[in-house]
Amino acid sequence: MKYIFQFLSILLYKVFLTSCEVRPKMDCKERTLLIFKAINRGLKHFAYSCQEMFFFSVRMCFAFFSRRIYVAETMEQMYLIGIGSLFLIVLTGIFAGQGFAFAFSMELIDFGAKNYLGRIMSISIIRELGPVLTGLMMAARVASGITAEIGAMKASNQIDAMVAFGIDPLKKLAVPRMIALIVMVPALTILCDIIALIGGWVVSIFITHVTSTMYWSPAFEKMVFGNLFIGIVKPIAFSFVIAFVACYKGFTSEGGTKGVGKATTESVVLSSILILLVNFIITKFVFGLIKGYL
Amino acid sequence: MINIKNISFSYGDNLVLKNISFKVDNSESLVIMGPSGSGKSTILRLILGLERPSEGTIEIENQDICVMKEKDKRKLRKKIGMVFQHGALFDSLTVGENTGYYLIEHTNLKYEEIERRVREMLGFVGLDANEIIDKLPEELSGGMQRRVAIGRALLSTDPKVMLFDEPTTGLDPKATHNVLDLIEKLYSEKAISNITVTHQIYDAVNLADRFVVIYEGEVAFDGNLIELRDSQDERVKTFLKPFLNSMGNVLEKKLLAGN
Numbered sequence: 001m002k003y004i005f006q007f008l009s010i011l012l013y014k015v016f017l018t019s020c021e022v023r024p025k026m027d028c029k030e031r032t033l034l035i036f037k038a039i040n041r042g043l044k045h046f047a048y049s050c051q052e053m054f055f056f057s058v059r060m061c062f063a064f065f066s067r068r069i070y071v072a073e074t075m076e077q078m079y080l081i082g083i084g085s086l087f088l089i090v091l092t093g094i095f096a097g098q099g100f101a102f103a104f105s106m107e108l109i110d111f112g113a114k115n116y117l118g119r120i121m122s123i124s125i126i127r128e129l130g131p132v133l134t135g136l137m138m139a140a141r142v143a144s145g146i147t148a149e150i151g152a153m154k155a156s157n158q159i160d161a162m163v164a165f166g167i168d169p170l171k172k173l174a175v176p177r178m179i180a181l182i183v184m185v186p187a188l189t190i191l192c193d194i195i196a197l198i199g200g201w202v203v204s205i206f207i208t209h210v211t212s213t214m215y216w217s218p219a220f221e222k223m224v225f226g227n228l229f230i231g232i233v234k235p236i237a238f239s240f241v242i243a244f245v246a247c248y249k250g251f252t253s254e255g256g257t258k259g260v261g262k263a264t265t266e267s268v269v270l271s272s273i274l275i276l277l278v279n280f281i282i283t284k285f286v287f288g289l290i291k292g293y294l
Numbered sequence: 295m296i297n298i299k300n301i302s303f304s305y306g307d308n309l310v311l312k313n314i315s316f317k318v319d320n321s322e323s324l325v326i327m328g329p330s331g332s333g334k335s336t337i338l339r340l341i342l343g344l345e346r347p348s349e350g351t352i353e354i355e356n357q358d359i360c361v362m363k364e365k366d367k368r369k370l371r372k373k374i375g376m377v378f379q380h381g382a383l384f385d386s387l388t389v390g391e392n393t394g395y396y397l398i399e400h401t402n403l404k405y406e407e408i409e410r411r412v413r414e415m416l417g418f419v420g421l422d423a424n425e426i427i428d429k430l431p432e433e434l435s436g437g438m439q440r441r442v443a444i445g446r447a448l449l450s451t452d453p454k455v456m457l458f459d460e461p462t463t464g465l466d467p468k469a470t471h472n473v474l475d476l477i478e479k480l481y482s483e484k485a486i487s488n489i490t491v492t493h494q495i496y497d498a499v500n501l502a503d504r505f506v507v508i509y510e511g512e513v514a515f516d517g518n519l520i521e522l523r524d525s526q527d528e529r530v531k532t533f534l535k536p537f538l539n540s541m542g543n544v545l546e547k548k549l550l551a552g553n
Contacts, residue, residue: 157382160344164376165396165450166368 008035056251057244060178063170070176077180081142085188092137093192096129097121097199105208114208118219121200126223126231130193132279135238138185139271143246146177147267150250151260159251174247181239189235226290234282238275245271295320295455295487296341301350303336310336311347312511318455318489323481325502326491329533332508334491335379338457341489342376343367355454375453375486379460381443383431389416389442390427396450411449419445419476437469444476456480458490462497474500495537507533 101121108114150173153159159169197219204210246267253263296318303311310333318324326334339345341352343359351358354370362370383392394412397403403411413423419441431439440461447456458477462470474497480486481501490501498505505522507515507530514529515522525531 156380156385157378158384160339160342161376161378161382161384163344164342164371164374165399166371167399168364 052252053244053248056248060170060174060244060247063168063175064178066171068171069179070172073172073176074179077176078184080145081138081177081180082184082187085138085141085184086191088137088141089134089188089192090195092133093130093195094199096133097125097196098203100124100129100196101200101203102207105203105210109208114204114210115214116218117200117204117208117210118215118217119222121197121215122219122222123227125193125196125200126227128279128283130196131189131231131234131238132275133196134185134189134192134235135242135275135279136272138181138188138238139242139275140268142181143242143267143271144264146243146246147250147253147264148260150174150247151253151263152257154251154253155256155260169251170247174243174251177247178240178243181243182236185239185242186232186235189231193231229290230282230286233286234279237278237282241274241278242271245274295322295355296489297351297353298337298341299351299353301340301347301352303333303340303345303347310511311340311508314350314508314511314513316506316513316516318487320454320487321481321485322487323501323503324487324489324506325498325504326489326506326508327493327495327498327533328508328514330493333511334493334508335459337508338376338459338489338491341457342371342374372451373454375444375447375451375456377440377443377447377456377458377461379463380436381431381439383439383443383446385431388428388430389434390423392431392442393446393449395446415445415449416442418448420472421445435469437465437472440465440469440473441476444473444480448480453486455487455489458488458492460492461490462492462494470497477501495534509533 101117104120105114105117108117108120150159153173159173162169162172201212201215204215205212249263249267249270253259255262298317299315301311301314302309314337316324326337328334336345340347341354341359343362346360350360352360355373357366357370359367359370383389384395387395390409390412391398393415394408397408397411401408409427412427416423416427421438421441426434426438426442431442434442444456444461447453456477461473461477465473477488477490478501481488488501490497492498499519502519504518505515506513507522509529509532514527514533515525517525522530522534525534
């Protein structure tokens with residue numbers, strides 16, 4: 001029992017970043033109290049972090065709507081985020097589409113329903129796979145880059161220098177990245193959808209032996225307003241998630257280069273988790289709203 | 295010009311500054327000394343309004359920067375030039391863009407005019423503009439980076455006071471000498487007050503009229519060179535002890551020059 005409590009205490013210390021002293025002669029009640037204290041502190045820390053991030057996001061939105069927009073920086077970020085991610089998104093789309101189509105076709109053949117492949121591919125890729133895969137890829141590639149860049153600038157006092165010269169770092173660094181993400185993530189999602197559908201078509205022709213017409217006709221049939229709407233709302237929401245998390249982690253990174261590394265990892269993990277969470281929320285609630293258009 | 299009254303400041307639970315007070319007059323050269331981690335750089339950040347003290351006031355030309363809105367702080371910061379530790383040059387911009395950063399961002403001057411002023415300023419800080427204007431900061435030596443940072447601060451604002459955070463840390467003796475010369479040149483030619491934070495006694499003795507020693511977040515000493523040498527405060531003695539033998543000659547030379 002003693003060792004279980006010790007293990008739990010250490011685990012809670014690691015999870016909640018709080019100190020819990022385990023003395024050798026502690027009774028069960030004291031240990032239980034200690035664990036609850038650790039949970040209490042951890043939850044407070046979590047609530048405080050959420051609050052900080054929320055206020056940071058609000059400040060970013062205010063900066064977004066304020067007068068000056070740095071056009072050159074925004075265009076540069078669009079290039080870095082959009083064109084820089086093209087190859088990754090094309091590869092992701094083609095392999096995910098082919099894998100998905102192959103897995104589905106094996107099941108559909110058993111039921112003699114292989115002609116439904118295009119229909120299933122269209123729905124699953126446009127509604128779910130395209131936006132989520134693109135979001136996760138962008139979280140991995142772009143969120144890490146944004147956090148590392150802003151974190152390194154903070155560590156070398158460049159952000160303080162900006163403030164000293166009368167520049168708002170949120171407007172100069174965060175807003176151009178946010179605009180670039182809002183424009184480029186949906187565009188890359190559309191590209192990923194198209195490439196994944198083409199990947200599925202290749203599988204349908206050469207492996208499942210479904211004709212092009214039998215693949216594309218039902219696929220186009222399912223490209224109705226509801227599906228396309230969900231398929232475009234999701235990447236827009238994901239771009240906000242990536243921008244808020246990546247910039248927040250960059251601006252709040254502490255502890256020099258080690259701190260920047262830690263912030264970068266946290267940025268990718270948190271934005272990936274939030275993308276999956278937001279995806280579920282949109283699927284659950286927006287689905288209900290536009291059910292008639294699906 | 296700058297009046298710091300009873301400021302305290304903490305990072306989380308760690309109390310860094312305790313009830314600090316001192317003044318800086320017009321055209322005065324002040325050095326803040328103290329061991330690493332004593333809160334010297336934090337004082338400069340507070341003066342610039344990058345941090346807010348938990349207690350006390352910082353008046354710059356009779357305006358308390360601690361209670362100002364960000365918009366008003368920006369106006370006040372035009373009177374303060376800041377040279378950060380290691381220069382803090384923007385590493386994605388060239389030397390020319392770094393030096394003319396403020397003009398590019400805040401004025402509608404033509405490119406040719408900005409370039410002319412940048413070249414002039416690089417010349418003033420003792421650098422060859424033709425050679426370095428298109429280089430990135432990483433291609434420059436540490437000493438050159440500091441001089442570009444000083445040039446950037448001078449061109450960015452119309453400073454009444456310059457703040458230097460460890461201006462010679464990590465530099466070789468020649469580069470240190472060049473940077474110290476430049477700071478003295480600013481003080482003597484442009485009559486700009488300066489507050490320099492350093493833990494290097496050699497720099498301090500060469501630069502300052504007045505010395506403030508911060509020890510464990512408190513003002514342990516505030517006075518001139520003679521008072522510093524003769525101080526009986528144990529904290530000051532502890533801080534100066536390692537340097538006194540090697541710096542004795544410099545101290546005497548400076549005192550003789552003063553006399």
